[in-house]
Amino acid sequence: MARLWLSGGWLVLLALAAIFAPLIAPHDPLAQDLFLEKLPPFWMEGAEPGYYLGTDSLGRDVLSRLIYGARVALIVAVLAGGSAAILGSVLGLLAGYLGGWTDRAVGRLIDIWMSFPPVLFAILLVAVLGTGLSSVIIAIAVIDWTRFARVVRAETMAQSRMDYVASATVVGRSPLGTLWHEVVPNVLPTILVLLSLEMGITVIVEAILSFVNLSVSSDDPTWGGMIAEGRTQIHFALWILVAPMVALFLTVLAFSQFGEGLKDRLDPAAS
Amino acid sequence: MAEPLIEVRDLGLSLPDMNAGPRLGRRPRLEILRGLSFDIPRRGVVGIVGESGSGKSTLGRCLVRLLEPSAGRILFDGHDITHMAPSELTGHRRDLQMVFQDPMSSLNPRHTILRLIAGPLKLHGVEQAEDKAREALDRVHLGRAFADRYPHQLSGGQRQRVGIARAIALGPRFILADEITSGLDVSTQAQIVALLEELVADMHLTLAFISHDLSLIRRLADTIIVLKAGEIVEQGRIADVFDAPTHPYTAALKAAIPLPTLDDAWLENAQEA
Numbered sequence: 344m345a346r347l348w349l350s351g352g353w354l355v356l357l358a359l360a361a362i363f364a365p366l367i368a369p370h371d372p373l374a375q376d377l378f379l380e381k382l383p384p385f386w387m388e389g390a391e392p393g394y395y396l397g398t399d400s401l402g403r404d405v406l407s408r409l410i411y412g413a414r415v416a417l418i419v420a421v422l423a424g425g426s427a428a429i430l431g432s433v434l435g436l437l438a439g440y441l442g443g444w445t446d447r448a449v450g451r452l453i454d455i456w457m458s459f460p461p462v463l464f465a466i467l468l469v470a471v472l473g474t475g476l477s478s479v480i481i482a483i484a485v486i487d488w489t490r491f492a493r494v495v496r497a498e499t500m501a502q503s504r505m506d507y508v509a510s511a512t513v514v515g516r517s518p519l520g521t522l523w524h525e526v527v528p529n530v531l532p533t534i535l536v537l538l539s540l541e542m543g544i545t546v547i548v549e550a551i552l553s554f555v556n557l558s559v560s561s562d563d564p565t566w567g568g569m570i571a572e573g574r575t576q577i578h579f580a581l582w583i584l585v586a587p588m589v590a591l592f593l594t595v596l597a598f599s600q601f602g603e604g605l606k607d608r609l610d611p612a613a614s
Numbered sequence: 615m616a617e618p619l620i621e622v623r624d625l626g627l628s629l630p631d632m633n634a635g636p637r638l639g640r641r642p643r644l645e646i647l648r649g650l651s652f653d654i655p656r657r658g659v660v661g662i663v664g665e666s667g668s669g670k671s672t673l674g675r676c677l678v679r680l681l682e683p684s685a686g687r688i689l690f691d692g693h694d695i696t697h698m699a700p701s702e703l704t705g706h707r708r709d710l711q712m713v714f715q716d717p718m719s720s721l722n723p724r725h726t727i728l729r730l731i732a733g734p735l736k737l738h739g740v741e742q743a744e745d746k747a748r749e750a751l752d753r754v755h756l757g758r759a760f761a762d763r764y765p766h767q768l769s770g771g772q773r774q775r776v777g778i779a780r781a782i783a784l785g786p787r788f789i790l791a792d793e794i795t796s797g798l799d800v801s802t803q804a805q806i807v808a809l810l811e812e813l814v815a816d817m818h819l820t821l822a823f824i825s826h827d828l829s830l831i832r833r834l835a836d837t838i839i840v841l842k843a844g845e846i847v848e849q850g851r852i853a854d855v856f857d858a859p860t861h862p863y864t865a866a867l868k869a870a871i872p873l874p875t876l877d878d879a880w881l882e883n884a885q886e887a
Binding site for chain 1: 675678680700703704707708710711712714715716719720721722723724725733734737738780784
């Protein structure tokens with residue numbers, strides 16, 4: 344229970360920061376000031392008041408960039424994670440419930456898809472689609488639907504063997520009506536748990552893509568881009584690298600822990 | 615005598631044998647049921663007995679057309695439902711209901727009791743479905759307080775009553791009860807059987823009661839069908855079959871009924887101890 348609240352709390356905080364970034368961020372995340380470059384965070388000597396986490400090599404405020412970076416991370420998590428979930432779940436539900444040739448076709452598609460190395464596949468896709476937020480979202484959804492399809496298919500098969508599905512047939516429900524009204528409510532918790540894990544994964548993938556400069560334009564602050572910039576200053580100003588890494592770590596951890604907590608919570612016998 | 619509600623003629627069912635590999639591109643088929651013929655009279659209670667694997671549940675699933683027979687035919691009230699397509703069957707579904715063996719599996723764990731019972735009614739366009747569902751809860755002596763609970767909050771006997779309420783709410787003419795007491799303790803079994811007796815009498819139901827418990831069958835049923843390895847080995851009025859079983863298998867089944875008698879040797883042992 345504590346894990347659900349802690350991880351959920353961090354995610355809510357992050358979401359609020361992302362939504363109200365212009366109100367919260369102490370500085371313009373793009374404003375450069377070469378007189379204030381590589382200022383240390385507030386607890387170190389030589390810190391400048393108002394720059395809580397210091398500044399980067401161009402004198403931009405690290406905290407403000409982190410807050411704006413959360414926007415990109417969360418937009419990608421919600422849209423890419425959600426799209427992958429919808430695409431994969433629909434295919435997994437149909438394959439698991441209908442069986443037969445539908446199941447074989449979806450199964451082959453999953454096998455083929457999963458034999459591509461995902462990060463290379465993503466880089467390739469973004470290179471073809473062109474950089475930008477929408478390309479990143481499409482690339483992640485197109486690659487990661489298999490995570491949902493595999494698990495949802497197996498769970499749907501297991502649920503379809505339950506007598507409540509036969510019982511729905513006896514009382515006269517149509518096959519698709521049975522899938523929607525009887526099977527989906529029982530598979531939905533699995534989908535939600537997976538979605539939470541997937542959102543953590545998309546945050547990492549987005550960071551990787553922005554690390555190699557294939558995400559949004561390099562002007563907009565992203566955590567991956569900040570890590571890439573911080574890497575060059577690692578011997579002079581460690582905080583530039585560490586701050587986005589900590590944010591990334593906490594966020595991915597929160598998503599996975601939220602998923603685990605949700606799993607326990609959504610068991611009908613546990614409520 | 616009026617014509618029977620259900621007529622079964624030469625019913626057979628075979629399924630592909632999933633344990634055997636395909637030969638010449640075709641899987642060998644397993645015959646589950648072979649040449650079954652019997653009638654279920656209107657307002658009659660027929661008991662179907664047999665050991666595990668004798669095909670009694672499969673037969674039941676053919677009767678409510680959860681399975682499509684591969685041979686023979688089933689007439690329900692004069693209509694041939696043997697190979698009816700799902701869309702045609704919809705009109706008959708209300709008349710052919712089933713109570714399942716394991717209510718934990720047959721009641722959707724995500725739905726409330728009210729939704730479990732009212733859902734099928736709404737599906738068939740019944741007005742005031744929720745009121746009718748609450749009436750069904752009364753009929754199975756559960757009480758309306760159960761309407762907003764979930765299946766996992768109920769005991770085994772209560773869950774089975776919900777299964778019965780779900781079936782009778784639709785106002786069926788035929789109910790198949792597939793081993794509905796096997797997961798319950800003995801006193802709950804007796805209550806469920808008493809409830810069935812009451813409902814059959816009040817609602818003029820025709821009932822097929824599948825069980826491996828002959829003493830329950832003897833109490834409920836008018837006629838009996840004894841299955842072994844997918845074939846009927848004996849059928850007839852319950853008294854006749856019990857008094858003079860013609861097939862050795864029936865005799866063996868009958869001999870397996872535990873009787874509440876105490877023999878002298880046991881009594882002496884008990885007294886010494």
